[in-house]
Amino acid sequence: MAKITFLGAVGAVTGSKYLVEAGGKRLLVDCGLFQGSRELKQRNWDALPIPPESIDWVVLTHAHIDHTGYLPRLVREGFHGPIYANAATHELCGLMLADSAHLQEEDAAYATKKGYSRHKPALPLYTVNDAQQALARFQEIPRKDPFTISPQFTVKPSDAGHILGSSSLQITITENGKSSVVVFSGDVGRYNQPILNDPQPIAKADYILCESTYGDRDHPTTSPYDAIADIVNRVVKRGGLIIIPAFAVGRTQTLMYIFRQLEEQQRIPRLPTFVDSPMAISVTNLYVRHTEDHSLQFTQLENTGNHDPLNTHEVHMTCTVQDSKKINSMNSPCIIISASGMCTGGRILHHLAQRLPDARNVVVLAGYQAEGTLGRQLLEGAKFARIHGDQIPVRAEIQEVSQFSAHGDRGELVRWLSGFTAPPKQLFLVHGEPAAAQSFRGTVQEKLHWPVTIPGQNDSFDPLA
Numbered sequence: 001m002a003k004i005t006f007l008g009a010v011g012a013v014t015g016s017k018y019l020v021e022a023g024g025k026r027l028l029v030d031c032g033l034f035q036g037s038r039e040l041k042q043r044n045w046d047a048l049p050i051p052p053e054s055i056d057w058v059v060l061t062h063a064h065i066d067h068t069g070y071l072p073r074l075v076r077e078g079f080h081g082p083i084y085a086n087a088a089t090h091e092l093c094g095l096m097l098a099d100s101a102h103l104q105e106e107d108a109a110y111a112t113k114k115g116y117s118r119h120k121p122a123l124p125l126y127t128v129n130d131a132q133q134a135l136a137r138f139q140e141i142p143r144k145d146p147f148t149i150s151p152q153f154t155v156k157p158s159d160a161g162h163i164l165g166s167s168s169l170q171i172t173i174t175e176n177g178k179s180s181v182v183v184f185s186g187d188v189g190r191y192n193q194p195i196l197n198d199p200q201p202i203a204k205a206d207y208i209l210c211e212s213t214y215g216d217r218d219h220p221t222t223s224p225y226d227a228i229a230d231i232v233n234r235v236v237k238r239g240g241l242i243i244i245p246a247f248a249v250g251r252t253q254t255l256m257y258i259f260r261q262l263e264e265q266q267r268i269p270r271l272p273t274f275v276d277s278p279m280a281i282s283v284t285n286l287y288v289r290h291t292e293d294h295s296l297q298f299t300q301l302e303n304t305g306n307h308d309p310l311n312t313h314e315v316h317m318t319c320t321v322q323d324s325k326k327i328n329s330m331n332s333p334c335i336i337i338s339a340s341g342m343c344t345g346g347r348i349l350h351h352l353a354q355r356l357p358d359a360r361n362v363v364v365l366a367g368y369q370a371e372g373t374l375g376r377q378l379l380e381g382a383k384f385a386r387i388h389g390d391q392i393p394v395r396a397e398i399q400e401v402s403q404f405s406a407h408g409d410r411g412e413l414v415r416w417l418s419g420f421t422a423p424p425k426q427l428f429l430v431h432g433e434p435a436a437a438q439s440f441r442g443t444v445q446e447k448l449h450w451p452v453t454i455p456g457q458n459d460s461f462d463p464l465a
């Protein structure tokens, strides 16, 4: 019997893992890490309901850690098949999985030093070596053409417009001469964005698994350029610094593009900009190389030759910890961009610990802040931030700029779903917190009249029934 089981991203936005079974073979679609609250992170330590060595293949929608970050653990626990991804996703994973492993090791070492772990010494979920073992299992698949994994599974990717390499996967599942087409949305991006292509429509699906991160809201239609220019000019006037926790992949490049445009138009002063994230620097280079995902607007600028659309005029890329520490001495207006985007780890924590107590500064939250993260607490007006075991007073201004989201909003998700030429037998809403998924179910029922299910953890269905 064919079966699809929801192993993650159920009632939450992280931990994406969908197990597809047919003809005695097992294909895992995405292999994400649970991120956010302590309770969610704890789930990364739970064994999967099936042995990892019984999975034949993994295929990835895109490189974000909540879709790939469990791979090193999966391999460590016995998975030994190929991991299929397109070239850009493969290269991004090379950076991101190594970085994720590094963070796991650093956090464990820090917890050991500070004595706040139950284990002594604290254990990392996986190591840099585990990440290398996982990376050795990658095999590249085409960006757009169909790819047959086995007699049971054929995968047709299409551009999801979310980050470099991001895809929705249309998987044809075959068993005993019967076939069914199941579409995994991956993360659906935005329309008419500065850098990436629009999400591409897909014509046919018997079943759809669609993300619902922003299923309960519409992004502001006001210009992100205006929002950023306002903040920068206001904060510069009062002598503050602009601190931006940003995902190294995608968000940093979009922000730099917008800062650059604003500088060119003389709408903001040319400020020293610190990109304190070795990974963001490498990712920017990948964006320049992988032109297949770019919009024309970006390519035209790139081809003018005399300017670099992904860097401000005075940019400082900091790779080493020493360089990073030098930023601490900056006391005049500047921009600091650093990961992680939800303030769950990485160098941004050191910048926040130093800059949050000063009311002149602003922290710009430019991406989704999941429940249980420090970013979410700041967004909700926390007066203190707990960073590395210390209580830091929050006096800096906290500003959300949600125009930068890499996820489609309610209207954009409906627009993407409307690309299907016939209703599916069932739409499953995944990758959303409960309120967002429930609200989006109502929207889909009202606008498209489709049958919608919000699955629970480890629920399954038969796509050939």
Ligand SMILES: [Zn+2]
Binding pocket: 062, 064, 067, 162, 187
């Ligand atoms: Zn994503």
